Amino acid sequence: MGEPAEDPDLVARRIARESLDQDDPTGWFERLYSAASEGAAVVPWDRGTAHPLLTEWVEESGPDGTGKTALIVGAGTGWDAELIADLGYDTTAFDISPSAVQAAQRNHPDSKVHYVTADLLAPPAEWHRAFDLVVEIYTVQALPIELQPAAIKQVGEPVAPGGTLLVIAAARADDVPDDAIEGPPWPLTRAAIDSFATADLQLIQLTKSPSPADPSIYRWRAEYLRD
Template sequence: MNTDERWERVYTEAQGDANKVPWALSAPSPYLQNWLEQTAATAGQSALVVACGLGDDAEALAAAGYQVTAFDLSETAIRWAKQRFPHSQVDYRLGDLFDLPADWENQFDLVFEFRTIQALPLTVRETVMSQVAKPVVPGGTLLVITYLRDENLVPDGPPWPLTDAELAYFETLGLQVVRRDRFQNRDSA
Protein backbone atom coordinates (compact mmCIF):
# COMPACT_ATOMS: atom_id res chain seq x y z
CA MET A 1 0.00 0.00 0.00
CA ASN A 2 1.42 3.39 -0.92
CA THR A 3 1.28 6.46 1.30
CA ASP A 4 -1.59 7.99 -0.68
CA GLU A 5 -3.79 4.95 -0.06
CA ARG A 6 -2.85 4.85 3.62
CA TRP A 7 -4.25 8.32 4.33
CA GLU A 8 -7.42 7.69 2.36
CA ARG A 9 -7.95 4.35 4.11
CA VAL A 10 -7.83 5.95 7.57
CA TYR A 11 -10.57 8.45 6.68
CA THR A 12 -12.69 5.87 4.86
CA GLU A 13 -12.50 3.31 7.66
CA ALA A 14 -13.44 5.97 10.23
CA GLN A 15 -16.91 6.06 8.64
CA GLY A 16 -17.64 9.57 9.84
CA ASP A 17 -16.28 9.09 13.37
CA ALA A 18 -13.50 11.65 13.91
CA ASN A 19 -12.39 9.75 17.01
CA LYS A 20 -11.14 7.01 14.68
CA VAL A 21 -8.79 9.42 12.87
CA PRO A 22 -5.69 9.42 15.11
CA TRP A 23 -4.59 12.97 14.26
CA ALA A 24 -8.05 14.59 14.21
CA LEU A 25 -8.66 16.90 17.14
CA SER A 26 -12.24 17.88 16.15
CA ALA A 27 -11.17 21.41 17.07
CA PRO A 28 -8.46 23.78 15.89
CA SER A 29 -4.97 23.11 17.15
CA PRO A 30 -4.56 24.87 20.51
CA TYR A 31 -1.20 26.15 19.27
CA LEU A 32 -2.84 27.67 16.20
CA GLN A 33 -5.49 29.26 18.41
CA ASN A 34 -2.75 30.71 20.62
CA TRP A 35 -0.92 32.06 17.57
CA LEU A 36 -4.11 33.61 16.20
CA GLU A 37 -4.77 35.35 19.52
CA GLN A 38 -1.32 36.94 19.30
CA THR A 39 -1.31 37.73 15.58
CA ALA A 40 -3.81 39.94 13.81
CA ALA A 41 -4.78 39.04 10.25
CA THR A 42 -4.87 41.89 7.78
CA ALA A 43 -8.06 42.01 5.75
CA GLY A 44 -7.68 40.07 2.54
CA GLN A 45 -4.60 38.09 3.55
CA SER A 46 -4.51 34.63 2.04
CA ALA A 47 -3.74 31.41 3.88
CA LEU A 48 -3.01 27.88 2.72
CA VAL A 49 -3.58 24.93 5.03
CA VAL A 50 -1.42 21.92 4.19
CA ALA A 51 -3.06 18.50 4.67
CA CYS A 52 -6.16 20.09 6.17
CA GLY A 53 -7.83 16.86 7.27
CA LEU A 54 -11.30 17.55 8.66
CA GLY A 55 -10.96 21.32 8.32
CA ASP A 56 -10.87 22.64 11.88
CA ASP A 57 -7.66 24.66 11.43
CA ALA A 58 -8.80 26.02 8.08
CA GLU A 59 -12.06 27.19 9.64
CA ALA A 60 -10.21 28.87 12.53
CA LEU A 61 -8.06 30.80 10.05
CA ALA A 62 -11.14 31.83 8.06
CA ALA A 63 -12.85 32.99 11.25
CA ALA A 64 -9.76 35.10 11.98
CA GLY A 65 -10.18 36.91 8.66
CA TYR A 66 -7.97 34.99 6.25
CA GLN A 67 -9.08 33.97 2.77
CA VAL A 68 -8.30 30.28 3.12
CA THR A 69 -7.46 27.55 0.66
CA ALA A 70 -7.07 24.14 2.28
CA PHE A 71 -6.02 20.90 0.66
CA ASP A 72 -5.65 17.26 1.53
CA LEU A 73 -4.57 14.14 -0.31
CA SER A 74 -7.65 12.28 0.91
CA GLU A 75 -10.82 12.77 -1.10
CA THR A 76 -12.80 11.45 1.88
CA ALA A 77 -11.22 14.04 4.21
CA ILE A 78 -12.11 16.88 1.83
CA ARG A 79 -15.68 15.65 1.45
CA TRP A 80 -15.96 15.25 5.24
CA ALA A 81 -14.65 18.78 5.87
CA LYS A 82 -17.21 20.22 3.45
CA GLN A 83 -19.98 18.26 5.19
CA ARG A 84 -18.87 19.43 8.63
CA PHE A 85 -18.76 23.08 7.53
CA PRO A 86 -21.48 23.44 4.87
CA HIS A 87 -21.49 27.26 4.94
CA SER A 88 -17.73 27.60 4.94
CA GLN A 89 -15.84 30.29 3.06
CA VAL A 90 -12.82 27.97 2.87
CA ASP A 91 -11.85 26.72 -0.58
CA TYR A 92 -11.34 23.01 0.13
CA ARG A 93 -9.40 21.14 -2.55
CA LEU A 94 -8.07 17.70 -3.24
CA GLY A 95 -4.31 18.11 -3.55
CA ASP A 96 -0.95 16.43 -3.30
CA LEU A 97 1.86 18.14 -1.39
CA PHE A 98 4.35 16.59 -3.81
CA ASP A 99 2.51 18.04 -6.82
CA LEU A 100 1.19 21.48 -5.87
CA PRO A 101 -0.41 23.65 -8.56
CA ALA A 102 2.21 25.88 -10.20
CA ASP A 103 0.09 28.98 -9.57
CA TRP A 104 0.36 28.43 -5.80
CA GLU A 105 4.08 29.24 -5.77
CA ASN A 106 4.73 32.47 -3.80
CA GLN A 107 0.97 33.12 -3.53
CA PHE A 108 -0.02 32.82 0.13
CA ASP A 109 0.59 35.30 2.94
CA LEU A 110 0.39 32.45 5.45
CA VAL A 111 1.07 28.75 4.99
CA PHE A 112 0.04 26.60 7.93
CA GLU A 113 1.55 23.15 8.43
CA PHE A 114 0.42 21.07 11.39
CA ARG A 115 2.38 17.86 11.96
CA THR A 116 2.45 16.93 8.27
CA ILE A 117 6.21 17.02 7.75
CA GLN A 118 6.78 14.65 10.66
CA ALA A 119 4.18 12.22 9.32
CA LEU A 120 6.25 11.50 6.23
CA PRO A 121 9.45 9.42 6.13
CA LEU A 122 12.88 10.95 6.66
CA THR A 123 13.83 9.98 3.10
CA VAL A 124 11.54 12.72 1.74
CA ARG A 125 12.09 15.29 4.51
CA GLU A 126 13.85 18.00 2.45
CA THR A 127 11.45 17.57 -0.47
CA VAL A 128 8.46 17.91 1.85
CA MET A 129 9.92 20.99 3.52
CA SER A 130 10.64 22.59 0.14
CA GLN A 131 7.08 21.93 -0.97
CA VAL A 132 5.65 23.39 2.24
CA ALA A 133 7.75 26.55 1.79
CA LYS A 134 7.02 27.08 -1.94
CA PRO A 135 3.59 28.70 -1.57
CA VAL A 136 4.78 31.36 0.93
CA VAL A 137 4.79 34.81 -0.65
CA PRO A 138 8.05 36.76 -0.15
CA GLY A 139 7.73 38.39 3.27
CA GLY A 140 4.95 35.97 4.19
CA THR A 141 4.68 33.57 7.10
CA LEU A 142 5.14 29.83 7.35
CA LEU A 143 3.69 28.51 10.59
CA VAL A 144 4.94 25.01 11.39
CA ILE A 145 3.65 23.09 14.39
CA THR A 146 5.57 19.88 14.94
CA TYR A 147 7.13 17.65 17.53
CA LEU A 148 10.88 18.01 17.98
CA ARG A 149 13.52 15.43 18.80
CA ASP A 150 17.13 15.54 19.92
CA GLU A 151 19.69 15.53 17.12
CA ASN A 152 21.20 12.22 18.23
CA LEU A 153 17.91 10.29 18.28
CA VAL A 154 16.84 8.42 15.16
CA PRO A 155 13.08 7.95 15.21
CA ASP A 156 11.54 4.70 14.05
CA GLY A 157 8.28 6.53 13.17
CA PRO A 158 5.80 7.38 12.21
CA PRO A 159 5.91 10.03 13.36
CA TRP A 160 9.42 11.19 12.56
CA PRO A 161 9.78 14.36 14.68
CA LEU A 162 12.05 17.11 13.38
CA THR A 163 15.33 18.33 14.80
CA ASP A 164 16.39 21.95 15.19
CA ALA A 165 18.88 21.38 12.36
CA GLU A 166 16.10 20.13 10.10
CA LEU A 167 13.97 23.16 10.91
CA ALA A 168 16.96 25.32 9.96
CA TYR A 169 16.60 23.93 6.43
CA PHE A 170 13.75 26.40 5.93
CA GLU A 171 16.34 29.19 6.13
CA THR A 172 18.14 27.74 3.10
CA LEU A 173 14.84 28.13 1.26
CA GLY A 174 14.81 31.88 1.90
CA LEU A 175 12.70 31.91 5.04
CA GLN A 176 13.73 33.50 8.31
CA VAL A 177 12.88 32.24 11.79
CA VAL A 178 10.90 34.99 13.46
CA ARG A 179 9.65 33.08 16.45
CA ARG A 180 10.12 29.64 17.91
CA ASP A 181 8.03 28.37 20.81
CA ARG A 182 8.58 25.11 22.63
CA PHE A 183 5.74 23.33 24.36
CA GLN A 184 6.10 20.62 26.94
CA ASN A 185 2.75 18.88 26.66
CA ARG A 186 2.96 16.64 23.60
CA ASP A 187 -0.61 15.41 24.02
CA SER A 188 -2.24 18.80 23.48
CA ALA A 189 -0.58 19.46 20.12
Protein backbone atom coordinates in the same frame (compact mmCIF):
# COMPACT_ATOMS: atom_id res chain seq x y z
CA MET B 1 -19.41 -6.32 27.31
CA GLY B 2 -17.87 -5.52 23.94
CA GLU B 3 -14.22 -5.63 23.06
CA PRO B 4 -12.26 -2.52 24.11
CA ALA B 5 -11.62 -0.08 21.25
CA GLU B 6 -8.20 -0.39 19.67
CA ASP B 7 -5.80 2.50 20.22
CA PRO B 8 -6.31 4.93 17.28
CA ASP B 9 -2.56 5.51 17.03
CA LEU B 10 -1.94 1.80 16.60
CA VAL B 11 -4.64 1.53 13.96
CA ALA B 12 -3.14 4.48 12.06
CA ARG B 13 0.34 2.94 12.24
CA ARG B 14 -0.95 -0.38 10.96
CA ILE B 15 -2.67 1.29 8.03
CA ALA B 16 0.47 3.31 7.33
CA ARG B 17 2.65 0.22 7.48
CA GLU B 18 0.44 -1.52 4.92
CA SER B 19 0.90 1.41 2.53
CA LEU B 20 4.64 1.62 3.16
CA ASP B 21 5.00 -2.09 2.50
CA GLN B 22 3.34 -1.47 -0.87
CA ASP B 23 5.77 1.39 -1.61
CA ASP B 24 2.91 3.89 -1.30
CA PRO B 25 4.09 6.23 1.51
CA THR B 26 1.23 8.72 1.14
CA GLY B 27 -1.61 6.32 0.36
CA TRP B 28 -2.30 5.60 4.00
CA PHE B 29 -3.94 8.99 4.50
CA GLU B 30 -6.82 8.09 2.21
CA ARG B 31 -7.06 4.62 3.71
CA LEU B 32 -7.31 6.07 7.20
CA TYR B 33 -9.83 8.81 6.39
CA SER B 34 -11.90 6.40 4.32
CA ALA B 35 -11.97 3.90 7.19
CA ALA B 36 -12.88 6.72 9.59
CA SER B 37 -15.79 7.78 7.37
CA GLU B 38 -17.12 4.21 7.64
CA GLY B 39 -16.68 4.12 11.42
CA ALA B 40 -13.88 1.55 11.17
CA ALA B 41 -11.11 3.83 12.45
CA VAL B 42 -10.51 7.08 14.30
CA VAL B 43 -8.17 9.79 13.00
CA PRO B 44 -5.81 10.25 15.99
CA TRP B 45 -5.11 13.93 15.33
CA ASP B 46 -8.72 14.97 14.68
CA ARG B 47 -9.33 17.03 17.82
CA GLY B 48 -12.69 18.53 16.84
CA THR B 49 -11.10 21.96 17.23
CA ALA B 50 -8.12 23.89 15.94
CA HIS B 51 -4.69 22.85 17.19
CA PRO B 52 -3.96 24.55 20.55
CA LEU B 53 -0.59 25.86 19.34
CA LEU B 54 -2.28 27.44 16.33
CA THR B 55 -4.87 29.03 18.60
CA GLU B 56 -2.05 30.24 20.85
CA TRP B 57 -0.23 31.80 17.89
CA VAL B 58 -3.40 33.56 16.75
CA GLU B 59 -3.99 34.95 20.25
CA GLU B 60 -0.39 36.18 20.53
CA SER B 61 0.04 37.55 17.02
CA GLY B 62 -3.46 38.87 16.35
CA PRO B 63 -3.22 38.45 12.56
CA ASP B 64 -5.74 40.31 10.41
CA GLY B 65 -6.52 38.38 7.27
CA THR B 66 -8.55 41.09 5.57
CA GLY B 67 -7.58 41.17 1.91
CA LYS B 68 -5.04 38.38 2.40
CA THR B 69 -4.78 34.74 1.36
CA ALA B 70 -3.93 31.63 3.39
CA LEU B 71 -3.06 28.03 2.59
CA ILE B 72 -3.54 25.17 5.04
CA VAL B 73 -1.32 22.15 4.35
CA GLY B 74 -2.82 18.73 5.08
CA ALA B 75 -6.16 20.18 6.13
CA GLY B 76 -7.65 16.96 7.49
CA THR B 77 -11.18 17.58 8.72
CA GLY B 78 -10.82 21.34 8.55
CA TRP B 79 -10.68 22.75 12.05
CA ASP B 80 -7.42 24.66 11.57
CA ALA B 81 -8.62 26.06 8.25
CA GLU B 82 -11.85 27.30 9.80
CA LEU B 83 -9.96 29.22 12.48
CA ILE B 84 -7.81 30.94 9.86
CA ALA B 85 -10.81 31.75 7.65
CA ASP B 86 -12.53 33.31 10.66
CA LEU B 87 -9.64 35.80 10.80
CA GLY B 88 -10.65 37.12 7.39
CA TYR B 89 -8.17 35.25 5.18
CA ASP B 90 -9.34 33.97 1.80
CA THR B 91 -8.40 30.42 2.79
CA THR B 92 -7.53 27.40 0.67
CA ALA B 93 -7.07 24.09 2.50
CA PHE B 94 -5.86 20.92 0.85
CA ASP B 95 -5.36 17.29 1.65
CA ILE B 96 -4.10 14.38 -0.41
CA SER B 97 -7.05 12.33 0.83
CA PRO B 98 -10.37 12.93 -0.97
CA SER B 99 -12.13 11.40 2.04
CA ALA B 100 -10.53 14.00 4.31
CA VAL B 101 -11.71 16.81 2.03
CA GLN B 102 -15.23 15.36 2.02
CA ALA B 103 -15.16 15.10 5.82
CA ALA B 104 -14.10 18.74 6.10
CA GLN B 105 -16.93 19.81 3.83
CA ARG B 106 -19.42 17.74 5.86
CA ASN B 107 -18.12 19.14 9.15
CA HIS B 108 -18.34 22.74 7.93
CA PRO B 109 -21.25 22.96 5.46
CA ASP B 110 -21.37 26.78 5.56
CA SER B 111 -17.61 27.22 5.33
CA LYS B 112 -15.86 30.00 3.43
CA VAL B 113 -12.80 27.75 3.02
CA HIS B 114 -11.91 26.38 -0.40
CA TYR B 115 -11.28 22.68 0.36
CA VAL B 116 -9.42 20.87 -2.42
CA THR B 117 -7.59 17.61 -3.01
CA ALA B 118 -3.90 18.10 -3.78
CA ASP B 119 -0.51 16.49 -3.19
CA LEU B 120 2.07 18.42 -1.15
CA LEU B 121 4.87 16.75 -3.11
CA ALA B 122 3.36 17.88 -6.44
CA PRO B 123 1.33 21.03 -5.74
CA PRO B 124 -0.46 23.17 -8.35
CA ALA B 125 1.96 25.54 -10.08
CA GLU B 126 -0.29 28.53 -9.45
CA TRP B 127 0.29 28.21 -5.69
CA HIS B 128 3.93 29.30 -6.05
CA ARG B 129 4.50 32.44 -3.88
CA ALA B 130 0.71 32.97 -3.84
CA PHE B 131 -0.23 33.01 -0.13
CA ASP B 132 0.26 35.56 2.62
CA LEU B 133 0.02 32.85 5.29
CA VAL B 134 0.89 29.15 5.01
CA VAL B 135 0.12 26.83 7.92
CA GLU B 136 1.63 23.36 8.20
CA ILE B 137 0.63 21.21 11.19
CA TYR B 138 1.78 17.60 11.55
CA THR B 139 1.88 16.85 7.79
CA VAL B 140 5.63 16.62 7.20
CA GLN B 141 6.08 14.44 10.29
CA ALA B 142 3.47 12.01 8.92
CA LEU B 143 5.78 11.26 5.99
CA PRO B 144 8.74 8.85 6.15
CA ILE B 145 12.00 10.60 7.00
CA GLU B 146 13.42 10.10 3.50
CA LEU B 147 10.51 12.12 2.03
CA GLN B 148 10.67 14.93 4.56
CA PRO B 149 13.32 17.12 2.82
CA ALA B 150 11.21 17.26 -0.37
CA ALA B 151 8.07 17.96 1.65
CA ILE B 152 9.78 20.70 3.66
CA LYS B 153 10.89 22.40 0.45
CA GLN B 154 7.34 22.32 -0.91
CA VAL B 155 5.82 23.69 2.31
CA GLY B 156 7.78 26.93 1.89
CA GLU B 157 7.15 27.37 -1.84
CA PRO B 158 3.64 28.92 -1.60
CA VAL B 159 4.69 31.68 0.85
CA ALA B 160 4.40 35.05 -0.90
CA PRO B 161 6.95 37.87 -0.48
CA GLY B 162 6.25 39.42 2.91
CA GLY B 163 4.27 36.33 3.86
CA THR B 164 4.39 34.10 6.93
CA LEU B 165 4.90 30.37 7.33
CA LEU B 166 3.79 28.71 10.55
CA VAL B 167 4.98 25.16 11.26
CA ILE B 168 3.78 23.02 14.18
CA ALA B 169 5.33 19.59 14.68
CA ALA B 170 6.30 17.04 17.28
CA ALA B 171 9.94 17.45 18.30
CA ARG B 172 12.75 14.91 18.18
CA ALA B 173 16.20 15.34 19.68
CA ASP B 174 18.94 15.69 17.07
CA ASP B 175 20.88 12.82 18.61
CA VAL B 176 18.06 10.29 18.12
CA PRO B 177 18.94 8.34 14.94
CA ASP B 178 16.42 7.98 12.13
CA ASP B 179 16.29 4.21 12.44
CA ALA B 180 15.25 4.50 16.08
CA ILE B 181 11.93 6.09 15.06
CA GLU B 182 9.06 3.78 14.24
CA GLY B 183 6.45 6.05 12.73
CA PRO B 184 4.15 7.49 11.98
CA PRO B 185 4.75 10.06 13.16
CA TRP B 186 8.39 10.74 12.46
CA PRO B 187 8.95 13.85 14.64
CA LEU B 188 11.19 16.66 13.42
CA THR B 189 14.65 17.49 14.69
CA ARG B 190 15.82 21.07 15.21
CA ALA B 191 17.85 20.59 12.04
CA ALA B 192 14.67 19.77 10.14
CA ILE B 193 12.96 22.86 11.56
CA ASP B 194 15.93 24.96 10.47
CA SER B 195 15.72 23.49 6.97
CA PHE B 196 12.36 25.15 6.30
CA ALA B 197 14.33 28.40 6.12
CA THR B 198 15.90 29.51 2.84
CA ALA B 199 17.87 32.53 1.69
CA ASP B 200 14.70 34.65 1.68
CA LEU B 201 12.52 32.72 4.17
CA GLN B 202 13.84 33.44 7.64
CA LEU B 203 13.07 31.71 10.94
CA ILE B 204 11.93 34.55 13.20
CA GLN B 205 10.42 32.75 16.20
CA LEU B 206 10.76 29.23 17.63
CA THR B 207 9.25 27.71 20.75
CA LYS B 208 9.50 24.19 22.11
CA SER B 209 6.82 23.21 24.62
CA PRO B 210 5.66 19.99 26.30
CA SER B 211 2.40 18.38 25.28
CA PRO B 212 -0.31 18.82 27.94
CA ALA B 213 -1.33 15.20 27.36
CA ASP B 214 2.21 13.83 27.80
CA PRO B 215 4.94 16.14 29.21
CA SER B 216 7.62 13.83 27.82
CA ILE B 217 6.56 14.80 24.27
CA TYR B 218 7.61 18.20 23.01
CA ARG B 219 6.20 20.24 20.12
CA TRP B 220 7.79 22.87 17.89
CA ARG B 221 6.02 26.06 16.90
CA ALA B 222 8.10 27.84 14.29
CA GLU B 223 7.32 31.08 12.47
CA TYR B 224 9.12 32.16 9.29
CA LEU B 225 8.91 35.37 7.27
CA ARG B 226 9.66 35.72 3.55
CA ASP B 227 11.57 38.84 2.50
